[in-house]
Amino acid sequence: MGFPHKPHPKETVVLSKYFGEADARTLKGWKKRGGYEMLEKALAMEPTAVIEEVKASGLRGRGGAGFPTGLKWSFMPKEKKKTHYLCVNADESEPGTFKDREIMRWTPHALLEGTAIAAHAIRADVAYIYIRGEFTEPWAIMEKALAEANDAKLFGSIKIYLHRGAGAYICGEETAMMSSIEGKRGNPRIKPPFPAAAGVFGLPTTINNVETLVAVPHILKHGAAWYQKMSLSNPKSTGTKLFSVCGHIAKPGNYEVTLGFPLKDLLYDLAGGMPPGRTLKACIPGGSSVPILNREESESTLLDYEGCVEKGTMLGSGGVIVFDDSADMVYQIMRLARFYAHESCAQCTQCREGTAWTVKIMERILAGQGKTSDLDLLLDLSDNMTAKTICVLSDSCAAPVISGIKKFRGEFEAYIAGKKRSEAA
Amino acid sequence: MAEQLVNLTIDGTPVSVPAGTLVIEAAKQAGVLVPHYCYHPGLPVAGVCRMCLVHVEKQPKLAIACATQVSEGMVVNTQAAEAKSARQSVLEFLLINHPLDCPICDQAGECELQDFVFQEGRAGTRFAEYAKRFNPVEDFGPDVLYVPNRCILCTRCVRFMEDVAKEPVLNVSERGDRAFIGIHPEARLDHAWAGNVVDLCPVGSLLSKDFLHKARAWELDKTASVCTGCSQGCNVTLDLRDSTVVRVRPRSNLEVNRYFICDHGRANYRWMNRADRIEAPLVKDGGTLRAADWDEALDRVKALVQGAKGKAVTIASPRASTEALYLSRRLLSRFDWTGGFMLVMGEAAALHGVPNLALRAERAPNGTGAELLGYQSDLNAAIKAAQKAAVVFLLDEVEVPVETAGSLVFAGTVLPDHARNAEVVLPLANVAEEDGTFVNRDGRVQRYFQAKPTPGMARPAWWALGELVALLEGGSVPSAAEHVFQDLAGSVDAFAGLSYGALGLIGRKVQAGAGVPA
Numbered sequence: 001m002g003f004p005h006k007p008h009p010k011e012t013v014v015l016s017k018y019f020g021e022a023d024a025r026t027l028k029g030w031k032k033r034g035g036y037e038m039l040e041k042a043l044a045m046e047p048t049a050v051i052e053e054v055k056a057s058g059l060r061g062r063g064g065a066g067f068p069t070g071l072k073w074s075f076m077p078k079e080k081k082k083t084h085y086l087c088v089n090a091d092e093s094e095p096g097t098f099k100d101r102e103i104m105r106w107t108p109h110a111l112l113e114g115t116a117i118a119a120h121a122i123r124a125d126v127a128y129i130y131i132r133g134e135f136t137e138p139w140a141i142m143e144k145a146l147a148e149a150n151d152a153k154l155f156g157s158i159k160i161y162l163h164r165g166a167g168a169y170i171c172g173e174e175t176a177m178m179s180s181i182e183g184k185r186g187n188p189r190i191k192p193p194f195p196a197a198a199g200v201f202g203l204p205t206t207i208n209n210v211e212t213l214v215a216v217p218h219i220l221k222h223g224a225a226w227y228q229k230m231s232l233s234n235p236k237s238t239g240t241k242l243f244s245v246c247g248h249i250a251k252p253g254n255y256e257v258t259l260g261f262p263l264k265d266l267l268y269d270l271a272g273g274m275p276p277g278r279t280l281k282a283c284i285p286g287g288s289s290v291p292i293l294n295r296e297e298s299e300s301t302l303l304d305y306e307g308c309v310e311k312g313t314m315l316g317s318g319g320v321i322v323f324d325d326s327a328d329m330v331y332q333i334m335r336l337a338r339f340y341a342h343e344s345c346a347q348c349t350q351c352r353e354g355t356a357w358t359v360k361i362m363e364r365i366l367a368g369q370g371k372t373s374d375l376d377l378l379l380d381l382s383d384n385m386t387a388k389t390i391c392v393l394s395d396s397c398a399a400p401v402i403s404g405i406k407k408f409r410g411e412f413e414a415y416i417a418g419k420k421r422s423e424a425a
Numbered sequence: 426m427a428e429q430l431v432n433l434t435i436d437g438t439p440v441s442v443p444a445g446t447l448v449i450e451a452a453k454q455a456g457v458l459v460p461h462y463c464y465h466p467g468l469p470v471a472g473v474c475r476m477c478l479v480h481v482e483k484q485p486k487l488a489i490a491c492a493t494q495v496s497e498g499m500v501v502n503t504q505a506a507e508a509k510s511a512r513q514s515v516l517e518f519l520l521i522n523h524p525l526d527c528p529i530c531d532q533a534g535e536c537e538l539q540d541f542v543f544q545e546g547r548a549g550t551r552f553a554e555y556a557k558r559f560n561p562v563e564d565f566g567p568d569v570l571y572v573p574n575r576c577i578l579c580t581r582c583v584r585f586m587e588d589v590a591k592e593p594v595l596n597v598s599e600r601g602d603r604a605f606i607g608i609h610p611e612a613r614l615d616h617a618w619a620g621n622v623v624d625l626c627p628v629g630s631l632l633s634k635d636f637l638h639k640a641r642a643w644e645l646d647k648t649a650s651v652c653t654g655c656s657q658g659c660n661v662t663l664d665l666r667d668s669t670v671v672r673v674r675p676r677s678n679l680e681v682n683r684y685f686i687c688d689h690g691r692a693n694y695r696w697m698n699r700a701d702r703i704e705a706p707l708v709k710d711g712g713t714l715r716a717a718d719w720d721e722a723l724d725r726v727k728a729l730v731q732g733a734k735g736k737a738v739t740i741a742s743p744r745a746s747t748e749a750l751y752l753s754r755r756l757l758s759r760f761d762w763t764g765g766f767m768l769v770m771g772e773a774a775a776l777h778g779v780p781n782l783a784l785r786a787e788r789a790p791n792g793t794g795a796e797l798l799g800y801q802s803d804l805n806a807a808i809k810a811a812q813k814a815a816v817v818f819l820l821d822e823v824e825v826p827v828e829t830a831g832s833l834v835f836a837g838t839v840l841p842d843h844a845r846n847a848e849v850v851l852p853l854a855n856v857a858e859e860d861g862t863f864v865n866r867d868g869r870v871q872r873y874f875q876a877k878p879t880p881g882m883a884r885p886a887w888w889a890l891g892e893l894v895a896l897l898e899g900g901s902v903p904s905a906a907e908h909v910f911q912d913l914a915g916s917v918d919a920f921a922g923l924s925y926g927a928l929g930l931i932g933r934k935v936q937a938g939a940g941v942p943a
Contacts, residue, residue, distance in 0.1 A: 349474055
């Protein structure tokens, strides 16, 4: 349910139930809504039992990669010899995504509760909640909630700290986030070693997304079977997911639906369809890093991990960016590439040079100075930027370029043929 | 030491390497050099240049050879089409903002960007934009210039300063294609070992001011040598242009200096090119020195040694070779002999990231060799003994005046004023002009090699003194430094079992527990 929208009958409101209720932000208000009961329950459970329950639920990471959460937790050392860390990824910076922000704004205690349960499950002594630097309001709300919860001594021996990012998109990449928490430049690290073996400060670490963790208390409350049953299409995709819908859309906002929900219904029913007189041209369903869908694909996509892959894209973070028929796809793709060129950490050659070169070629095309061969060049560069670097920022820049040229080649060709010229570039 | 060996195949060649070995190192055993920039065996792995992408069977993606450990049965193909194409694309990306100013770049000829582009790069550019990234040259420190336009951001310099020098003054500043190597605004790159960043830089981005525009890489003749800067005994390469030493670079020796040398050692070469050398033997004639030929000079020394009785003293430079020290002692073997060497002290400077590696306070490349051969570091005792000695032998540059009632013989490279009252002056080769050995502070005997001809009639000490010994004792004149070392190994316990062949390029330790010979 996307504040300030009323819940739509087709929504399955679990995580977003208290969005818009300021009272839910306080400890008292949260407890009144059943808050922290599941933490109490979890702390009385064996950590492995919590992991098994989450494993059975089918919960998968909501940050973008969709890795099974329980399985990830089980990678932590069986025998605890050193300090364990939990890092909560609240550095939500993926263009088009704004679900974690709303979770923190309205239900900060839900995140703290999920965090403490996860920390218990992986036997973490310390949890860092890494909050995006620009999130001033969520930061203030989280700070207040944490202080209240700490005063009430809710977390036992688990220490929870808030860590504020400094505005780098790349710090949302889990290994870059660990570098950043350590006080270093937020550069992604090569894997192996994987975080569960050597993470933050070289110690066993698990990184989870905000939305993933707020689902955990619900799983404990209603049981893994209940969660697993929430699946409209593929049984490997379970539970509810918040989709942030933005762009050319009548009612932008967050919508919570069961996985497997048709993208078409999300766009036309829940989010109110296109602006008056407009038709759908394209849609990016999982944040700016995933391939673009054209209208036909968008209208037949089922929103779960497998359904998106089937259409050649990814569920990603659930940031749905909508383009109507007025959109200049060449310009839009250039803007995306410019974002990645700006945010590249500069470690890997392909990303550092490739993202910027992509922008230059796109700008040249927009300025009416493109050549026919530029499209093949862009595709070749994008191919050279895919699956060859430490993290996937480079791939993320390539994805919209490749899919954009494939699906909207005519728009590129119009610029190259001199039929169109952008003032904006 | 039971090491677990792992068997794998690299480009069709089977290799067995210890578990934990990186593919890039294992490939070397198969005779395959995987192109790379950020990887350096002396630095922590970064895995950022993505140049060493290779195909590994059963892996979904190309792997970087520098960060992939070997596993049993692994099949690596460095020449797979997709690996080659991936590397070619990295080279293309590296070149789009590279100025291609090779004709005026010091690195040209020894540039890894040139080499790998030549080997597997694209013939032409697809970068149609007019402007390349431009940043002005920066002065990083006493001997280091940074040319950002040529930088490929491999971060070797950053990692060296951070993890090896433990003085993290460099970083990567900015992001994306605006990135460059930054220096702390209040710091200079003036660490005692900072010069290594110039060697580590695979391109011409970090340059030595000392070497700037001095020579083209292909004009240089390279000779293995040992640094004379202190008692550490770092292995070096002397780079010469037209028989002039123009640069000293580290030569890897994992037992001594790994891949590094300090700036003191790096700068310690100009004296090798001194023009004020003694070019002919000199003999005293009517109170002044006059030029003579070698036969006359050696006969004079022979007569002088044979005619004298009582005490004899040798005072040696700490830069004298083990061979020279051995021969000069043997020359005076029938005397009551005292030997001393000059030990200059300076400031020590450790390279904190490498155990047992430092610029040592003892600025004596062969102090240990001298001690093993019976020379004392207590120079005053030798100077005092010299006053009443019948024969005093000064071996190479001894910077303190030595007075004697007896006869003074000077053998060295340049003639100090205080040695002008010598009976005979023998012109010797310096370290760049002869073969020889030094013994470092840990007792490692290391060879250095002749890099250039001696000036005029000067001879290496092993020859000049070897001939003198033959004149005095009978026997044959040595025809190579190696023969002198053979004699030395045969007669001095500490050197027993060693030979030039056994020492090779990285040296061997003297016999454990072998004391100073009687």
